[in-house]
Amino acid sequence: MEQFVYLDNSATTPVKPEVLEAMLPYLKAEFGNPSSIYKKAAAAEMAVAEGRRQVAAALGADPSEIFFTACGTEADNWAIKGAALANQAKGKHIITSQIEHHAVLHTAAYLEKHGFSVTYLPVDEQGIVSPDALRDAIREDTILISIMMANNEIGTVEPIRELASIAAEKKILFHTDAVQAVGSIPVDVKELGVDLLSLSAHKFGGPKGVGALYIKKGTKIDTFMHGGAQERNRRGGTENVAGIAGLGKAITLATQNIEEKRERITALREKLIAGIMETIPHARLNGHRTERLPGNVNFCFQYIEGEALLLRLDAKGIAASSGSACTSGSLDPSHVLLALGLPHEIAHGSLRLSIGEQNTEAEIDYVLSVLPDIVKILRAMSPIYPG
Numbered sequence: 001m002e003q004f005v006y007l008d009n010s011a012t013t014p015v016k017p018e019v020l021e022a023m024l025p026y027l028k029a030e031f032g033n034p035s036s037i038y039k040k041a042a043a044a045e046m047a048v049a050e051g052r053r054q055v056a057a058a059l060g061a062d063p064s065e066i067f068f069t070a071c072g073t074e075a076d077n078w079a080i081k082g083a084a085l086a087n088q089a090k091g092k093h094i095i096t097s098q099i100e101h102h103a104v105l106h107t108a109a110y111l112e113k114h115g116f117s118v119t120y121l122p123v124d125e126q127g128i129v130s131p132d133a134l135r136d137a138i139r140e141d142t143i144l145i146s147i148m149m150a151n152n153e154i155g156t157v158e159p160i161r162e163l164a165s166i167a168a169e170k171k172i173l174f175h176t177d178a179v180q181a182v183g184s185i186p187v188d189v190k191e192l193g194v195d196l197l198s199l200s201a202h203k204f205g206g207p208k209g210v211g212a213l214y215i216k217k218g219t220k221i222d223t224f225m226h227g228g229a230q231e232r233n234r235r236g237g238t239e240n241v242a243g244i245a246g247l248g249k250a251i252t253l254a255t256q257n258i259e260e261k262r263e264r265i266t267a268l269r270e271k272l273i274a275g276i277m278e279t280i281p282h283a284r285l286n287g288h289r290t291e292r293l294p295g296n297v298n299f300c301f302q303y304i305e306g307e308a309l310l311l312r313l314d315a316k317g318i319a320a321s322s323g324s325a326c327t328s329g330s331l332d333p334s335h336v337l338l339a340l341g342l343p344h345e346i347a348h349g350s351l352r353l354s355i356g357e358q359n360t361e362a363e364i365d366y367v368l369s370v371l372p373d374i375v376k377i378l379r380a381m382s383p384i385y386p387g
């Protein structure tokens, strides 16, 4: 039988059966518009309220602080543009990092074209943003700091609590893109001390096309999506009721027994990392050795191209990625790997295997049984491999 091993859980995850079940009523009989006042719409309105309670409970927030969006990208855009525009009278300087997702980096670049100035903090060779570097970058006119909680390519988990406390000391708003973190590691907005936090359902067993932005009570932020009075006048657009029901169910399931799941997935990660290091020469593990998402494995295999590796893995039924899903297809090396200080030729040969809840030890064994030979074959074909 043909093997299929899905190891691209950082790109997206399969929708859990219970999540689909939670969504179906709102795609069938309960099709009402949550804003309508007749009885038929009550179920839809209740589903949105329940989804909001579930997301708030998972994050340690109040339901009034949760706002639904169409995706993680929209949550990042809203947080950054909304905070920048609402606070520009105080200053027009924003701080972020060089390894953010493009949803943050391209939003920051857009604001630069519109009169804001942005500092892109470097990271160390393991991908960590230094709290001292953040302190040094803060200016009189800094109004917003946006640092991701966990990196989507290399899995490095940033010291958000420490970074956010520096921002709080200086009364600067702090946003974190927690799209990779939520459902993988514990995320509590009060404990972290953040003002704004983005998440996306499809990264933890929910459907695509729905996300949320946590906005701490009292945070000054402009509306991003102008329209109707939905989301308490702050985000127009008829709610994605089925998506919100799915998001609520998915975040509830993903955050249950999170420590147990984290341990199990970390054990699979460590087995995969150890197996690769033992069997493949010139393999470099990217990202932090321990401050790392439980399911993230990212290697550079010197002398080969990431794309060629992906095609051969695909032929063996293994779905993985090189760089991030959004940039594969372009031949530019990953901005994240370049920020770690890797030279272009090495950054091209990267492989990300991201493990999810559904993966098994047998699947890891299977990857370890085919990957070393694939690397060997590709190197034998490479004109630059010294042998």
Ligand SMILES: *Cc1c(COP(=O)(O)O)cnc(C)c1O
Pocket: 010, 011, 070, 071, 072, 073, 074, 076, 101, 103, 148, 150, 151, 152, 177, 178, 179, 180, 200, 201, 203, 209, 211
């Ligand atoms: C996937 C991802 C996003 C974008 O989320 P979408 O819901 O796909 O728009 C943003 N940031 C990070 C870190 C991600 O991994």
